Amino acid sequence: MCGIVGLYLKNPELRPHLGRLFAPMMGEMTERGPDSAGFAVYREDSRKERAKVTVCCVAWDYDWPALAAQAGLELGVEAAVEPASNHAVLSAATDSATLREWIEAGHPELRVTSSGAALEIYKDVGLPADVLARFGVSQMAGSHMIGHTRMATESAVTTEGAHPFNTGEDLCLVHNGSLSNHHCLRDWLRDRQGVRFQTDNDSEVAAGYLTWRLQEGASIAEALEASIGDLDGFYTFAVGTRNGFSVLRDPIACKPAVMAETDDWVAMASEFRALARLPDVEAAAVWEPEPGRVYSWSGDT
């Protein structure tokens, strides 16, 4: 099954309350996905020219300050770390590719969940309410969030298998559904196009596919349009970008989605009940996205 949710705050005054508005949306999707949960939060760093990489570690007593100190020393830039449960955001005055490569080359004990300028991704196994509390979501500020509650079908219930999947700089994907051609597509993307994968998860293949299309020069909307022909299976995707998000349902509409918009926010979810507690939802335009049509929403962040 799985549940997916997304919330973008158009009104900057609401942004300090992003996590407080978003957490109940994910909680409401618990019945669609009780085994793991994850979310992406977009918050711009006031210090420009700075990269953020979210990392995850199995060890709960990991020495995060030492990691920041080492990064600063070896990269020759100012670096800082913000731990949250078994994740941490390492930020430094460099580009995110450099920072990500530095971690992947020297710290095999860490797994990178996201990289970019605004994006952070947190995910773990357990009931959504527990995962949300673990990472302190209700206190998070930002412009938008994308989330997922998982009921695993194609691969194991692990932190790595939880969504969202990072699909390149400041991009992430959550998926409700199941892809049937992910094995051959993963081989082709890995062997012929050099896309790297961390898991056997089918949704990660969709993320890798979008990464490849974007590298080839496509826009996110073009990459999603192309995926309709190349991905076989059933799906509703929500894709987070630095300044908004996109939604796509498979052409035969196997998986649900509902969208809503007011002057203050735009939101999507697997079911309306996830949106039912948003402010002024009674006055919102509410509609079901058409199958096989890409919906993109972006604002000025």
Add this chain to the structure above:
Amino acid sequence: MTAETIDLDAVSVRALNRCLQGREGPVAGLRFVVTNAKGGHALAVGLTERVQVRIRGHVGYYCAGMNQLAAVTVEGNAGTGVAENMMSGAVRVTGDASQSAGASGCGGLLVIEGSASARCGIAMKGIDIVVGGSIGHMSAFMAQAGRLVVCGDAGAYLGDSIYEAELFVRGRVESLGADCVEKELGAGDACRLEALLAQAGMDGDATKFRRYGSARQLYNFRIDNAAAY
């Protein structure tokens, strides 16, 4: 007669349904208003008495499923499978309906004032469905009896593998499914359609609709295919 209000912030869906089903006391002839629906699933299902129920706000899946005799109005949008397996009575949605509206319905009238998405009236078995807007793809799939009236457009594969239901569409039909064909709209058909539109509270000139039904080519095994065995 005043209506009793049931607030779903205060009582559970199970308690709501028990009440509306008359399991907490006689309800025939009574009116109820349900507040704080908040997209909840399975609201007002399995009703068997002549009650009137108004649900304020959007509802989730399977609202008013298996309805008999009751009149249920949703003041908002409805999720998947509204009025599925309805036997009799009336269900009205003032907004849009999601997939599989009126699925397998055996009788009664389902009115959707807005649009319905895919698979509207799938496997319908006698229900009448009137949609003020448009409907999505694969609607009336394997429809067996009843009438589906669409004041707007119909999506792809309308009436695929249809048995004997009647389909009326005023707007454009993207494509017809296997064994579904256009049929003549005679004066008698227009007259019956006009009565149904009036019953649904929809304005409209019945003669502006086109009528579709089964070509009956899939009823029996085609002997030409015997060589396949």
